[in-house]
Amino acid sequence: MIPELGHFALLLATGLALYQAIAGYLGAARYAPALMDGARNAALAQAAALIISFGALIAVYVTSDFSVVAVAANSHSLKPLLYKVAGAWGNHEGSMLLWSLMLALFGGLVALFGRRVPPTLKARVLAVQGTIGLAFLLFIAFTSNPFDRIDPPPLDGHGLNPLLQDPGLAFHPPLLYAGYVGFSVTFAFAIAGMLEGRIDAAWARWVRPWALAAWLLLTLGIALGSWWAYYELGWGGFWFWDPVENASLLPWLAGAALLHSAIVCERREAMKAWTVFLALLAFSLSLLGTFLVRSGVITSVHAFANDPERGVFILGIMLAAVGGSFALFAWRGPMLRSNAIFAPVSRETALAINNLLLTAAALAVLVGTLYPLVIDAMSGEAISVGPPYFNLVVGALFLPLLLLVPFGPMLAWKRGDVAQAALRLWAAGGIALAVGVVTLAVQTKGPWLAALGVALAAWLICGAISDIVSRVRWKGGAGVAFARLGGLPGSVWGSALAHAGVGVTLLGIIGATAWADEQIKAMKPGEQVAIGPYQVTLEGVGAVTGPNYSADQAVLKVERGGELVRVMRPERRFFPAGRMTTTETAIHTTGFADFYTALGERPEGADAWTVRLHYKPLAPFIWLGALIMALGGLLSLLDRRLRVGAPSRRRVAPAAALPAE
Amino acid sequence: MTRKQRRFAFLALGLTVLAAATALVLMALRDTIVVFYGPKDAISRLASGDLKPGQRIRLGGLVAPGTLNAKTGQKEVSFAVTDGQATVSVSYNDILPDLIREGQGVVAQGVFDTPDHFTADQVLAKHDEKYMPPEVAEALKKQGRWKEGEGGAPVPESGAP
Numbered sequence: 001m002i003p004e005l006g007h008f009a010l011l012l013a014t015g016l017a018l019y020q021a022i023a024g025y026l027g028a029a030r031y032a033p034a035l036m037d038g039a040r041n042a043a044l045a046q047a048a049a050l051i052i053s054f055g056a057l058i059a060v061y062v063t064s065d066f067s068v069v070a071v072a073a074n075s076h077s078l079k080p081l082l083y084k085v086a087g088a089w090g091n092h093e094g095s096m097l098l099w100s101l102m103l104a105l106f107g108g109l110v111a112l113f114g115r116r117v118p119p120t121l122k123a124r125v126l127a128v129q130g131t132i133g134l135a136f137l138l139f140i141a142f143t144s145n146p147f148d149r150i151d152p153p154p155l156d157g158h159g160l161n162p163l164l165q166d167p168g169l170a171f172h173p174p175l176l177y178a179g180y181v182g183f184s185v186t187f188a189f190a191i192a193g194m195l196e197g198r199i200d201a202a203w204a205r206w207v208r209p210w211a212l213a214a215w216l217l218l219t220l221g222i223a224l225g226s227w228w229a230y231y232e233l234g235w236g237g238f239w240f241w242d243p244v245e246n247a248s249l250l251p252w253l254a255g256a257a258l259l260h261s262a263i264v265c266e267r268r269e270a271m272k273a274w275t276v277f278l279a280l281l282a283f284s285l286s287l288l289g290t291f292l293v294r295s296g297v298i299t300s301v302h303a304f305a306n307d308p309e310r311g312v313f314i315l316g317i318m319l320a321a322v323g324g325s326f327a328l329f330a331w332r333g334p335m336l337r338s339n340a341i342f343a344p345v346s347r348e349t350a351l352a353i354n355n356l357l358l359t360a361a362a363l364a365v366l367v368g369t370l371y372p373l374v375i376d377a378m379s380g381e382a383i384s385v386g387p388p389y390f391n392l393v394v395g396a397l398f399l400p401l402l403l404l405v406p407f408g409p410m411l412a413w414k415r416g417d418v419a420q421a422a423l424r425l426w427a428a429g430g431i432a433l434a435v436g437v438v439t440l441a442v443q444t445k446g447p448w449l450a451a452l453g454v455a456l457a458a459w460l461i462c463g464a465i466s467d468i469v470s471r472v473r474w475k476g477g478a479g480v481a482f483a484r485l486g487g488l489p490g491s492v493w494g495s496a497l498a499h500a501g502v503g504v505t506l507l508g509i510i511g512a513t514a515w516a517d518e519q520i521k522a523m524k525p526g527e528q529v530a531i532g533p534y535q536v537t538l539e540g541v542g543a544v545t546g547p548n549y550s551a552d553q554a555v556l557k558v559e560r561g562g563e564l565v566r567v568m569r570p571e572r573r574f575f576p577a578g579r580m581t582t583t584e585t586a587i588h589t590t591g592f593a594d595f596y597t598a599l600g601e602r603p604e605g606a607d608a609w610t611v612r613l614h615y616k617p618l619a620p621f622i623w624l625g626a627l628i629m630a631l632g633g634l635l636s637l638l639d640r641r642l643r644v645g646a647p648s649r650r651r652v653a654p655a656a657a658l659p660a661e
Numbered sequence: 662m663t664r665k666q667r668r669f670a671f672l673a674l675g676l677t678v679l680a681a682a683t684a685l686v687l688m689a690l691r692d693t694i695v696v697f698y699g700p701k702d703a704i705s706r707l708a709s710g711d712l713k714p715g716q717r718i719r720l721g722g723l724v725a726p727g728t729l730n731a732k733t734g735q736k737e738v739s740f741a742v743t744d745g746q747a748t749v750s751v752s753y754n755d756i757l758p759d760l761i762r763e764g765q766g767v768v769a770q771g772v773f774d775t776p777d778h779f780t781a782d783q784v785l786a787k788h789d790e791k792y793m794p795p796e797v798a799e800a801l802k803k804q805g806r807w808k809e810g811e812g813g814a815p816v817p818e819s820g821a822p
């Protein structure tokens with residue numbers, strides 16, 4: 001009964017999305033308030049219907065109803081409850097429903113909180129949201145119904161891929177999707193604004209919070225995914241330039257550019273066409289990512305569906321959305337003129353350069369990701385574009401970008417003064433230089449590039465601090481200064497934090513790659529290995545049993561200078577349900593460094609076990625930096641100035657609360 | 662600066678960045694892409710000088726039965742990759758991915774240090790016992806050694822990052 005209820009709610013949502021689209025377009029074109037209200041109500045009803053549908057899906061998974069095909073294929077009665085729930089979106093069908101639910105929730109939020117958006121613009125935004133929703137709901141209904149039944153039902157399910165049975169991964173997809181789909185709102189605003197012929201400061205003001213919300217959710221989603229890969233896959237890596245990782249990085253880069261260009265558009269009414277272009281690009285890249293993952297054209301840990309029919313359907317949706325929106329842009333874009341005048345040295349120019357470099361980085365990653373597909377299609381030759389390409393290209397484009405970051409907030413609008421900015425930044429520059437030189441002198445291994453990177457990170461962090469300090473100015477005593485500090489707008493804190501966060505992540509990346517100590521040993525029980533500051537002894541390997549797996553567990557005694565630090569227990573788990581083995585790492589972190597252990601196989605006939613040990617200085621900073629960036633985004637989102645005269649007073653909280661859904 | 666000049670300056674800046682990025686991408690692509698070969702293809706290319714020892718490639722095929730050899734007390738492993746027509750011996754100095762088995766598909770990335778020995782720095786394989794790397798499946802299909810429906814969902818697992 002519950003699956004039928006879920007299926008019915010899904011079909012109802014499809015109908016409501018159709019109505020939402022038609023009523024929105026027609027209502028705005030004819031200025032018919034009844035129709036525009038209809039679109040608004042349909043958006044809310046569609047969100048409600050999909051909440052019911054998704055709730056039904058979770059209920060089916062929790063009760064282990066194996067008469068549903070997707071449950072039988074992806075769940076197991078012995079699985080812990082969290083993974084039964086997470087199993088609902090740990091597969092193609094369920095994750096598409098989650099995608100649509102997120103889309104409908106964003107549509108519902110626009111309907112609820114966009115009271116001050118002019119009615120026609122809002123109706124058109126909802127119409128575009130409805131159209132996208134309709135396309136994906138039809139896709140689910142025709143090719144990937146998560147409620148399909150099977151008769152007779154199997155006695156037990158196949159189980160969720162054990163790699164995905166992890167708390168980090170339970171929350172990674174919802175956050176990531178919220179980020180992807182959040183860009184549908186900026187996309188919808190861009191289309192609606194072009195249809196309306198209205199792209200101005202007010203438009204940018206409505207768009208910017210959505211761009212910020214989507215970007216910060218995407219930041220968290222990507223960071224969580226990377227953290228998961230780090231501790232779950234057991235290779236010690238945190239980013240593999242896997243096509244699917246790239247697919248999430250692309251909208252992130254475009255979204256970061258959009259955030260910055262929307263500021264210019266809002267404050268100075270400049271870069272209008274470019275901002276619209278980025279809004280279209282960010283969501284187009286989200287769709288491309290969805291297509292790449294779902295169609296099976298690439299192979300990756302994430303590619304769980306490789307059904308050509310589904311691929312063609314999503315390709316159709318993507319081509320229609322991208323083709324349609326960019327055709328509209330080609331037609332309406334030239335009309336988007338801006339009359340703002342600014343000098344070559346100004347905040348505007350700094351943000352324009354930021355945009356150019358971020359977009360160039362996105363395009364370079366895109367080329368590297370698609371190149372093997374193109375070569376394969378054209379000549380049949382199988383090639384791979386790996387980390388060396390991406391590290392080189394993204395590194396080369398990010399170097400000038402990061403060098404320029406601290407200057408941006410220091411320059412005035414319209415006409416900036418480099419000398420004045422340099423005056424405020426000399427301390428930061430001096431510290432960065434000193435840090436770089438000291439690093440170069442002190443580091444025992446790692447290339448000179450690592451010292452350069454550390455200097456760059458120090459430059460970003462100190463630059464962000466200088467930004468705050470220069471706004472406070474220590475005049476009139478500490479009390480006045482602190483009052484000023486508290487009075488600084490959230491967006492100032494936001495940008496300073498986000499920029500510093502980039503520096504922190506950069507530190508982590510350098511520490512974890514250039515200075516890591518890595519040893520792969522065949523260890524006999526009782527054998528001791530020295531790594532980093534630690535001495536590690538393999539006490540033994542025993543067998544343990546979990547709820548749905550059995551495992552070999554190594555007991556590693558970790559000492560530092562003769563004192564016991566910790567006993568670590570990495571495991572190799574065998575899951576009978578899927579006949580799969582996974583590596584369960586054990587990580588000891590001090591907050592400034594990770595000691596990472598993974599257990600390998602025992603070679604046949606040997607009395608030794610392969611053990612992988614990594615000492616990674618600064619590794620936790622990678623994710624700490626991402627958290628700081630997201631916090632910066634949140635502060636910026638909560639800025640009073642965004643809300644005064646902005647379309648809604650309470651837009652912010654619901655968007656940020658989304659992941660809880 | 663007039664409106665026209667400003668626009669020109671921005672266009673010039675944008676084009677410069679675009680040109681620099683394009684040059685960078687093309688250069689990086691030329692230097693960093695890795696081509697996939699089967700053992701027979703690789704050996705004939707080595708003989709003709711098309712492929713040189715030291716050049717990074719991906720070598721893919723099946724792990725030849727009876728060759729997977731993890732030496733006791735050492736982490737170094739060796740195995741042979743075959744496509745039924747030619748065989749290349751491979752050594753690898755790291756933990757092998759879980760469930761790499763004789764007779765199963767494998768992709769090794771690395772270099773030929775001599776014309777008949779390959780040193781891998783990365784081995785890709787898959788958890789699923791039915792897995793076949795897509796390139797290997799393609800290569801075997803071309804030789805008629807592959808039957809449809811044998812392969813599971815292809816999902817590579819990377820050995821070393």
